[in-house]
Amino acid sequence: MTVTSWLTVAIGFVALVATIATPLIAYFNRSINQTNEKLSDHKTHVAETYATKSDVKELGDRMERQMEKGFESIEKLLTKGAK
Incomplete structure (x- = not known):
């Protein structure tokens, strides 16, 4: 070739x-x-x-604060009723 x-x-x-x-x-x-x-x-x-991670964390923190306030209110009602 x-x-x-x-x-x-x-x-x-x-x-x-x-x-x-x-x-x-x-x-x-x-x-x-x-x-x-x-x-x-x-x-x-x-x-x-x-939702973003920070949004979920913020929502969790808000719920926790509201639950604490609610438990404190219940505790006050129960302690008033016991007196």
Whole structure:
């Protein structure tokens, strides 16, 4: 085989690889972009719908304070009734 034949084979091989690789790269790029978009939408949904850790902690603290006040009120009522 001559150099020209090897060069033709190499060009053909590169063209074959490019023909296969280009659609695959385009597919993966589109898939990654769609995944990023869906993840962004999900993050927005979670941020709008669910409470943050600090919100839950604040709510727990408020409930605890209200329970303490309620127990103190009950205790005062019971101690007044016992006298």
